Amino acid sequence: MSLAQKYSKEVKQILSKYPPEGKRSAMMPLLFLAQREEGYITKSAMQDIAQMLDVTETEVAGVVGFYTLYHEEKAGKYRIQVCTDLPCALRGAEKFMDDLCGNLGIKVGETTSDGVVTVEAVTCLAACDKAPMFQTQGPEGIKYHENMTVDKTVELINSLKNVAEASK
Amino acid sequence: MSHILLRHREIPDINQLSVYKKNGGFAAFKNAVMKMKPNEVTDVVKNSGLRGRGGAGFPTGMKWSFIDNKNWPHYVVANADESEPGTFKDREIMEGNPFQFLEGLAIGCYAVGANAAYVYLRGEFWELGSSLDEKIAEMEEAGFLGDKLFGTEYSLRIYTHLGAGAYICGEETALLESLEGKRGQPRVRPPFPPAVGLYGKPTIINNVETFTNVPMIMANGAEWHKSIGTTDSPGVKIFSLSGRVRKPGNYELPLGTTFRELIYTHGGGVQDSRKVKAIMPAGASSSLILVDDDKILDTPMDYASVRTLKADLGSASIIVVDDTVSMDWLVNKTVHFFKHESCGKCTPCREGTYWMSRISERIHDGAATRADVDLLLNVAKQMQGKCLCALGEFSTMAVVSGIERFRKDFDNAVKA
Ligand SMILES: Cc1cc2nc3c(=O)[nH]c(=O)nc-3n(C[C@H](O)[C@H](O)[C@H](O)COP(=O)(O)O)c2cc1C
Ligand code: SF4
Ligand code: FES
Numbered sequence: 001m002s003l004a005q006k007y008s009k010e011v012k013q014i015l016s017k018y019p020p021e022g023k024r025s026a027m028m029p030l031l032f033l034a035q036r037e038e039g040y041i042t043k044s045a046m047q048d049i050a051q052m053l054d055v056t057e058t059e060v061a062g063v064v065g066f067y068t069l070y071h072e073e074k075a076g077k078y079r080i081q082v083c084t085d086l087p088c089a090l091r092g093a094e095k096f097m098d099d100l101c102g103n104l105g106i107k108v109g110e111t112t113s114d115g116v117v118t119v120e121a122v123t124c125l126a127a128c129d130k131a132p133m134f135q136t137q138g139p140e141g142i143k144y145h146e147n148m149t150v151d152k153t154v155e156l157i158n159s160l161k162n163v164a165e166a167s168k
Numbered sequence: 169m170s171h172i173l174l175r176h177r178e179i180p181d182i183n184q185l186s187v188y189k190k191n192g193g194f195a196a197f198k199n200a201v202m203k204m205k206p207n208e209v210t211d212v213v214k215n216s217g218l219r220g221r222g223g224a225g226f227p228t229g230m231k232w233s234f235i236d237n238k239n240w241p242h243y244v245v246a247n248a249d250e251s252e253p254g255t256f257k258d259r260e261i262m263e264g265n266p267f268q269f270l271e272g273l274a275i276g277c278y279a280v281g282a283n284a285a286y287v288y289l290r291g292e293f294w295e296l297g298s299s300l301d302e303k304i305a306e307m308e309e310a311g312f313l314g315d316k317l318f319g320t321e322y323s324l325r326i327y328t329h330l331g332a333g334a335y336i337c338g339e340e341t342a343l344l345e346s347l348e349g350k351r352g353q354p355r356v357r358p359p360f361p362p363a364v365g366l367y368g369k370p371t372i373i374n375n376v377e378t379f380t381n382v383p384m385i386m387a388n389g390a391e392w393h394k395s396i397g398t399t400d401s402p403g404v405k406i407f408s409l410s411g412r413v414r415k416p417g418n419y420e421l422p423l424g425t426t427f428r429e430l431i432y433t434h435g436g437g438v439q440d441s442r443k444v445k446a447i448m449p450a451g452a453s454s455s456l457i458l459v460d461d462d463k464i465l466d467t468p469m470d471y472a473s474v475r476t477l478k479a480d481l482g483s484a485s486i487i488v489v490d491d492t493v494s495m496d497w498l499v500n501k502t503v504h505f506f507k508h509e510s511c512g513k514c515t516p517c518r519e520g521t522y523w524m525s526r527i528s529e530r531i532h533d534g535a536a537t538r539a540d541v542d543l544l545l546n547v548a549k550q551m552q553g554k555c556l557c558a559l560g561e562f563s564t565m566a567v568v569s570g571i572e573r574f575r576k577d578f579d580n581a582v583k584a
Contacts, residue, residue: 029330066511067333
């Protein structure tokens with residue numbers, strides 16, 4: 001099924017935000033929509049979007065490649081994106097990251113063996129006073145988790161695992 | 169003093185439309201649309217001395233007066249990209265006091281004759297985007313947005329738009345490219361957005377905090393605004409305080425408040441009672457202010473005074489660095505940030521940030537020599553003045569000031 005068929009209501013709503021001469025502005029919201037279910041954007045979704053917006057597939061791929069929140073490859077169902085940028089690092093973010101990875105037995109960029117969680121390092125998320133912090137990117141969108149400890153994070157991961165299990 | 173921007177700290181539930189209205193909300197917008205000409209609104213903002221809060225400190229009223237009235241339609245864009253490391257004020261405004269921001273945006277639209285506005289939020293503000301969508305829908309319902317507002321001919325709609333993770337999209341022309349569905353790469357200027365902006369049309373772009381100031385200025389007058397802060401920098405500013413302080417957070421204070429008051433009175437002082445070694449007043453884009461003399465902390469935080477310390481106030485994201493931190497580590501951090509965020513459009517920045525990150529990594533790993541420190545400084549200086557947008561320049565700030573003002577830290581990190 002094409003993107004427009006699958007999410008007809010959302011697609012219409014997105015297109016209505018921009019003037020006809022600015023139709024291409026729908027590109028980024030459509031890419032988020034395309035990524036919603038699987039956590040990455042497939043070639044066929046890019047073709048759909050190219051067709052809807054009268055641009056080439058290469059242009060769509062160029063946009064996908066430019067932005068860090070779009071993914072072209074499958075990873076864990078949830079991406080845990082820990083901010084290790086300067087202000088957070090001054091408040092212990094690097095140690096938090098090391099401890100978290102140690103606890104999960106993976107390295108930064110890797111996915112847990114059950115495929116539920118991928119841990120990534122990201123730049124400032126505008127929450128520098130609440131370090132250590134991270135966001136989760138998953139099927140329900142993006143959520144912030146602030147003033148975190150490894151214990152609280154492991155608890156959260158367990159609940160994500162339960163959600164993932166239940167939706168199987 | 170009660171807050172002017174972060175009013176949610178005193179007024180519970182001001183993020184509810186009814187509570188915002190009860191506290192005077194939307195009276196300024198209604199008054200402007202019903203009783204004032206657009207250029208009269210711009211004049212009030214001009215006379216208030218309000219300067220943009222997104223970093224450059226450009227006079228807001230003057231920017232609005234640059235809108236090209238020979239080319240229509242006009243657009244207004246709120247810059248809610250907030251991605252400078254150390255900056256987290258716009259998020260608190262939009263979460264805590266969203267209607268004051270939206271009212272300011274609406275007043276700005278009326279002043280420049282725009283019937284449509286976009287709020288460009290960084291993609292990570294996903295939940296905030298949905299909550300703003302709800303607030304906007306409530307405003308439509310209540311007759312503050314839509315067609316023929318307050319019985320006049322004026323119509324206005326506001327839309328949110330999410331970015332997808334790219335610091336460069338905070339730069340206003342990259343933001344416009346991104347909003348048009350393209351890669352976020354800066355445009356060559358001139359022309360500037362008030363002449364040629366979104367979809368090639370005249371466009372005004374301001375920061376979230378800038379807009380949030382506007383309803384209070386309209387309600388209380390330009391003179392009231394000028395009575396706060398300094399002559400050079402009137403009004404209050406939200407200082408995002410982070411780094412090695414006991415109480416990091418946002419502090420709304422008059423421009424011209426000293427570093428000492430912010431760090432010690434409000435921020436609770438330095439963690440473990442250590443000494444302030446350096447301050448970055450504009451996030452990762454700052455020059456490092458060397459705090460070797462305690463008196464430096466008495467410098468007022470306004471645009472002109474911070475410049476006397478060979479740094480810029482920028483977005484007032486005050487990162488406090490104490491004497492446990494070695495600058496080779498810090499510079500390695502900032503350089504990696506800019507290498508990651510360079511959009512790649514121009515060679516000096518793309519190549520320069522790449523080489524700077526290679527060399528600074530080597531220095532930080534202890535695998536470098538003193539000549540490498542000179543080389544790093546050289547690469548940074550070579551880049552200055554050659555980049556298409558300010559990001560390239562920003563990437564050199566901590567490097568040059570770090571090596572020139574804290575050379576010992578680098579020499580200690582390298583082999584003799
Ligand atoms: C690399 C770069 C990043 C920027 N990021 C932001 C940002 O996140 N938010 C913002 O309001 N302005 C940012 N700016 C400044 C904008 O280009 C622009 O000057 C500002 O939005 C204008 O609004 P103001 O006049 O209200 O400050 C950035 C500039 C550069 C060069
Ligand atoms: S200076 Fe850097 S970020 Fe700016 S346009 Fe050039 S490559 Fe892009
Ligand atoms: S540095 Fe981590 S949220 Fe800003």
